[in-house]
Amino acid sequence: MSASDPSFPRLVQAVLDGTATPEQHAQLADLLRANPDLRSAYVHQMRLDALLHFKGGVVTTPTVPGRDPIRRFRPSTLPPRVALAAAVVVLLTFVTLWWSRRGVDVEIVRAAGIVAKDWPAGSTVRLTHLSLPQGRVEFRLPSGIWLQVVAPAELQFVNAMHVRVSLGQVTADVGDRGKGFVVDTAQTKIVDLGTRFGVAVPNASHTDVVVFQGEVEVFDRNSPHASDAPLTRLVEGEAVRVDARRQMSRIMNVTSGPRDAAWSTHGGASGAVITSVHDNLRDPTELYYYRILAGGLHEDAPAFVAKRHEWNGLDAAGIPAELLGADLVQTVPSDRDNTALEIVVTVARPAVIYVLADSRTEAPTWLVQNFSNTGALIGLENAPLLASGKPVGRGPGEGNMAPFAVWKRALPNGGSVRLGPPGVATGEIRPWMYGIAAQAL
């Protein structure tokens, strides 16, 4: 074998990456023993690798005595010998910390409720690990990625494109520059394909992955081969739970306030009236979730998961007053064709459940029998596709609107209500999937 043989670079790279097997180590030793050219090439590679790592470290050369940085730490009365000894301590400490101080310079965007850390907005800190017992912090990484971390959380910042989450909830807005951003957990390796997504690690038993926009690939973290296919690929509106045995299960609900940042896969403390939404879909490949937005029904509120359609007032009068500020469930638009659909909505306190049903077609029987029509209307804006480049209308009466009737049913003691499939087509008009909302009584 010569140094130009493709297998030698692979062998050296395996050594450099720490992935070389005992057999590869033995093969390398045999080659270096037998061939001085390979020995020279090996030393070139290792020496340059070390120099590049050294250069890329936080501190490229340690402080030396007699120069300004050391003088700052040396009182004028300190004997020179003691000062030099102190300098050597600095040097040895530097060596010890040389690797461990590698990390990522992150900008603090916002911090709330944290203790023992003075992190004003706009400041920059270098992080290798983050232990956050309480509160939440928003960061901006050098790669442009925005991250929010919610306590209790334990994170390792491997580099500007790679974070490990041992505990806690992380939301990432990756943007165009951050495609390929990686989040590791005990079970999964999540590779972003340009998106906004969340990862929750409540304990060591499982990882929840939620996609709010775009797409991610979820790999088995411990897969022995980097080329192995992903466990799954998630698109906007989908979520999955991966347990310790790498078994995947659907996450039915993602609850949040109006913004993605305060989301939860277990209801959380959002103050939502609606505690859960479940359906009868049994297809294990179905990974859509129902998004519960606490207090989220207002002009331009998103109507469905994975679509740009919005709820608006049909005209300048706006959304009916009794609906404003209600909890809103973003339903799944493709369920408009599901004639066997059953959805169970549960509220934990006295509440009124609203169903927003397409009024261009006949109302389904289950709706007429169990709910009352308020006579009010709300508009569903049929938003243009993102690829069209056309904007979504803003405010009441703007855009291509379809009228939806507002139906309601009171649950004075809380509890659950069962909903059925959307109505059937009237002529050429297929009804859209209905919306669900709730107001506390």
Next chain:
Amino acid sequence: MADMTPEQMSQFVERLTAAQSALYGFIHTLLAGSTDTADVLQEANRVLWRKAAAYDAARPFLPWALTVARFEVMAHRKRQSRDRLVFDDDLLGQIAVEYERQSARGSALHALEHCLQKLPPAQRELVDQRYLHGESVNDIAARQGRAANAVSALLYRIRTLLATCVDHTLARDEPA
């Protein structure tokens, strides 16, 4: 150390400091990229400091420091289980000789900076991703949609180019 003057100690610390990148590379090479490299370097620094009084300031510092470091590598090897050993003592000696030959021309860090500036932008970006941001080859490959082997091969070629450039730069700057 008792018989060293403050000036001698100062000079020793400065030379030890300047030798850190070469010492790190030496141990990294002999241990075949082991994660124990930083620990062994720290131990070698301690021994060098303890032996400071024995150092003849009229002689080159680096060969003496590399000899001490090599013994520390061998001592470290003895503490390891057999299945973690990569090179035997004979091969270790051969590699050490080659390393000393390649590093004899002086500090490579400044030359490396010069050589990095000559890299084409795409290669410089790859070097930054791997060494400045610390990304793994697999992560870089996944992000670029390329095979990990292709990224490894490119990094190998870049390191070879840089090594040649560093050697030429140091040779050019040698006093006639």
